[in-house]
Amino acid sequence: MTVDLRRAPAEKAVAWRRSPAGPPRASQKRQTVIRQRQYWGRLFVLPAVVLVSLLIIVPSIQGLYYSFTNWNGRSATWVGLDNYINGIFLSPDFARIALNSVCVVLSVPFGVALSVIVANLLANNLWGRAWFRGIYFLPIALSWVVIGITFAYLLSGRGPINGLLSSVGLGMFSQDWLGGETSALISIIxxxxxxxxxxxxxxxxxxxxxxxxxxxxxxRLDGAHGVKMFFNIVIPQVRRYVELCLILTMAAAITSIFALIYTMTSGGPGVSTTTLEYALYTRSFSLGHFSQGAAFGILLFLISLVFAVVRLRAGVKADDD
Amino acid sequence: MTDRNSTIETDTSNDVPLSATPPRVAPPRSSSAAHRTGGRRVGDRISALFSTGLTRIVLVGLAAGTIAPLVFMVFKSLTKQDGTNAVTFDAWAAVLNGKLPQAGLISLQVSVIAILVILSIATLAAFGFAKLSFTGSQPIMATIIVLMLVPGQTFIITEYFNFSHLGLIGNIPAVGVLYGVTQIPFATFILTNFFRAIPDELVEAAIIDGASYPRVFWSIFLPLARPAMVTVGVLAFIGVWNDLLIALLFLPTPGSRTLSVVMAGAQDTRTFDVSQVMAGSLLSAIPCIIVYVIFQRQIAVGLTAGTGK
Structure with a gap:
């Protein structure tokens, strides 16, 4: 560390001394400034590097290691890819778990498409704009726990949604929405x-x-309006924002709806609403298969990585044309 | 910004020859002039009125759909569940005399510690990366920012055992620090971008005038960074306050449960009292709703931080 610290300014100082233009006194002053800057730069960055290494990087590498072992929290024996092959991909409920994750992720483009349409309506409408904005954005302040608890009640057998259905004469559709395999998944989505x-x-x-x-x-002056205006003018202008919404929402679908599932269905009935993320929790903390949980953690990281690469590609492409 | 505009122009110019409308360079047509003077035909006016009305109905309907669950919660928490729907504050009284205020205090402690950690550590690091570049600073910064991609689930299990071995399960300050550190990559990213937009000359001038680097950071950059720090702090508060997974695993002891953990557990119990659960949910949501009402704009800015260049 210290050797490294002194080398770069020293080289620069030599270069300065050889150059006829820079007077020696100025170069010495400059050298001190550079050395000072490097020193403080390292010092300013140090706490972040230490904390991030201890609490993110090291446990992630541990997670990678334990995903190749049979591990009960104390002792671990190397088992190679067993957790990935037999623990995840060949486990009897994996097909359903993967399907659940895929369904949630694939629902996102539809949701975002609806958001684009409504955002366009809102942008063309001055009436009550601030109010709509304030109301639409509000769910960001609500936790998944609050949302999950409320909707679990709304959708329950004797809940208000069934009450509403019977009162408009659709009583035959009323059911315990979170009790059926398909209806529970649809409800979560x-x-x-x-x-x-x-x-x-x-x-x-x-x-x-x-x-x-x-x-x-x-x-507009050239006669564009309505649907044509929307697809040719509005969408290209907000393309970056559409990408952002897709990425943010899909990332949330993969890695941060644990609490919603926990409060609404606990992954059930059976595994019908268990996503990859939720399976990590049940495998580790309900069933005690910590190394399988670690393998799920690595899987989630790889999925996030794929998303990031896709996003980066999209960004590069957008900059090219 | 400029490439985006040029993209749009090429898109439209490609499109125009295909359509039946006159080319872009055409002189102003009478119809567009009529649009501006308001001399529209009756049919146009009716359809405009119709589309405005439809837009408003859709917007109001969706707003109602968004706010309905919240209204429902308020209603349920304030009424008797015996069919009479009489107004009562029993549920609120029960909730306020229960274990929720204590849990709220713990949520507050954890959030405050996390925010302090994020803001202090990430502003320091961001200043270092943006203004005090040193040998190797770029790869280190890239590594920290790439960590934004690592979901918490990847390290949560091993982290749990590390904390457990150190006896830190249920330790509120330690978990607050953990929450803070998980958000350092994002915070460093935002704040580094912010500091980079401030001219280097500001640092150089102050150094030439005899100020030290810590002094430059403290007296010049920290005050300038206030808007970015507010954005980061608000997002961190909402994230930590609302989180369940880390709190559920790392703060399981009765005296250390956060609001989210208590609320998520309340639903399981056999004594499921709708009014009380709704009152509790609202109570746990109120701090975030207040923060949201005050800092709405900053939240939107923070979420779109990735789009601008």
């Missing part, structure tokens, strides 16, 4: 998209109102 709908509307609305208004105005 709808509640998840409900929570992100307004957030995405506001983000896209922000994009639409900060976009260059002169382009929209020029297009």
């Amino acid at each position: 709808l509640v998840f998209n409900w929570s992100y709908f307004g957030i995405n509307v506001v983000l896209l609305f922000t994009g639409m109102t900060t976009a260059d208004a002169s382009i929209t105005e020029a297009a």
Whole structure:
């Protein structure tokens, strides 16, 4: 560390001394400044590096290691890929768990598409704009626990949603929504998209109102309107925001709806609403298969990585054309 | 910004020859002039009125759909569940005299510690990365920012055993620090971008005038960074206050449970009292709703931080 610290300025100082332009006194002063800056730079960054290493990097590497072992929290024996092959991919409920995750992720584009349409309505509407904005964005302040508890009650057998159905003569559809395998999954997906709908509307609305208004105005004067205006002018202008919404919401679908599932269905009935993320929790802390949980953790990381690469590619492409 | 605009222009110019509308360079047409003077035909006016009305109905309907569960919670928490729907504050009284206020205090402690950790550590690091570049600073910064991609689940199990071996399960300050550190990558990313936009000359001038680097950081950059720090702090508060997974695993002892943990557990118990659960949910949501009402704009700015360049 200390050797490294002195080397770079010393080289620069030599270069300065050889150059005829820089007077020696100025170069010495400059050298001290550079050395000082390097010294303080390292010192300022040090706490973050130490904490992040101890609490993120080291446990992640431990997780990677334990995912290749049979581990009960105390002792571990190397088992190679057994946790991935037999613990995850060949386990009897994996097909359903993967399907659940895929369903939640694939529902996101539909939710975001609806958000784009509504954001466009909002951007073309001055009436009560601040109020709508405030209301739509509100779910961001609500926790999954609060949302989950409320909807679990709303959707329960004797809950208000069934009450509403019977009162409008659709009583034959009323059921315990979270009790059936398919209806529980659909309920989770709808509640998840409900929570992100307004957030995405506001983000896209922000994009639409900060976009260059002169382009929209020029297009309008040229006779563009309605659907054509929406697809040719509005969408290209907010493309980055659409990508952001897709990525944020999909990432949440993969790695942060644990609490929603925990409070609404606890992953059930059976594993019908268990996603990859929720399986990590049940495998580790309900069943005690910690190394399988660690393997799920690595799997989730790889999925996040794929998302990031896709996003980076999309960004590069957008910059190219 | 400029490439985005050029993209849009090429898109439209590609499109125009295909459509039946006149080319872009056409002189102003009478119809568009009529639009501006308000001399529209009756049919146009009716359809405009219709679309405005429809827009408003859709927007109001969706707003109602968004806020309905919240209204429902308020209603349930304030009424008797015996069919009469008489207004009563029993549920609120029961909740306020129960274990929720204590849990709220723990949530507050954890959140405050996390925010202090994030803001102090990440502003220091961001200043170092943005203004005091040293040999190897770029790879280190890249590593920290790449950690934004690592989901908490990847390290939570091993972290749990590490904490357990050190006897830190149920230790509120330690878990507050853990929460803070999980958000350092994101906070460093935002704050580094923020500091980079401030001219280097500001540092150089102050150094030439004899100020030390810590002094430059403390007296010049920290005050300038206030808006970015507010954004980071607000997002961190909402994230920590609302989190369940880490709290559930790391703060399981009765005296250390956060609001989220208590609420998530309340639902399981056999004595499921709708009014009390709704009152409790609202109570646990109120701090975040207040923060949201005050800092709405900063939250949106923080979430869109990845889009701008």
